[in-house]
Amino acid sequence: MSLLRVLGRPMLASMFLTGGMNSVRDPKxxxxxxxxxxxxxxxxxxxxxxxxxxxVRLSGAVQVAAGLMLATGxxxxxxxxxxxxxxxxxxxxxxxxxxxxxxxxxxxxxxxxFKNMSMLGGLLIAADDxxxxxxxxxxxxxxxRGVRRDAGLVRRxxxxxxxxxxxxGRVRAKLPA
Numbered sequence: 001m002s003l004l005r006v007l008g009r010p011m012l013a014s015m016f017l018t019g020g021m022n023s024v025r026d027p028k029x030x031x032x033x034x035x036x037x038x039x040x041x042x043x044x045x046x047x048x049x050x051x052x053x054x055x056v057r058l059s060g061a062v063q064v065a066a067g068l069m070l071a072t073g074x075x076x077x078x079x080x081x082x083x084x085x086x087x088x089x090x091x092x093x094x095x096x097x098x099x100x101x102x103x104x105x106x107x108x109x110x111x112x113x114f115k116n117m118s119m120l121g122g123l124l125i126a127a128d129d130x131x132x133x134x135x136x137x138x139x140x141x142x143x144x145r146g147v148r149r150d151a152g153l154v155r156r157x158x159x160x161x162x163x164x165x166x167x168x169g170r171v172r173a174k175l176p177a
Contacts, residue, residue, distance in 0.1 A: 005073070012080075012126060017068065020059075020063030021060065027053040027060070033093050033094050034094070037093035059086045066078075066083045076131075080123045087123065091113060095110075097110040
């Protein structure tokens, strides 16, 4: 693994570890801000808890677990995707700069919104990073190609040996016993 990955993954995960821990410990702190985003989502996805505080706590737990996985390099691609999935509603709930009346607050919320968008971009890059190893799709494609090649060799081999064997069988059948 490259030094950049060893250093970069924990750095990227650090924000989600701290933010996730805060959401798990004290979900009431952000529940009011999350309410406008959480309620439409929970109505569409019945598997999610009904209470906003529980959804905030669940999102924080996902961020902590996936953040640890990303930081330690354990299944970093799915971890990055899981964090990205929690970052979208978090950003929409917490940094609604278009609703701010005060110009200073609007500017601060816009900065935080685009900071989160930048982190989302980093997470998407991390989710696509195979660590210089071939992806599962590439490995599957090449394995299938190898199987097709081997099957073709077997087919040609059978054809090449079947004709002489059949001819020898016909000759043997004609011989007196």
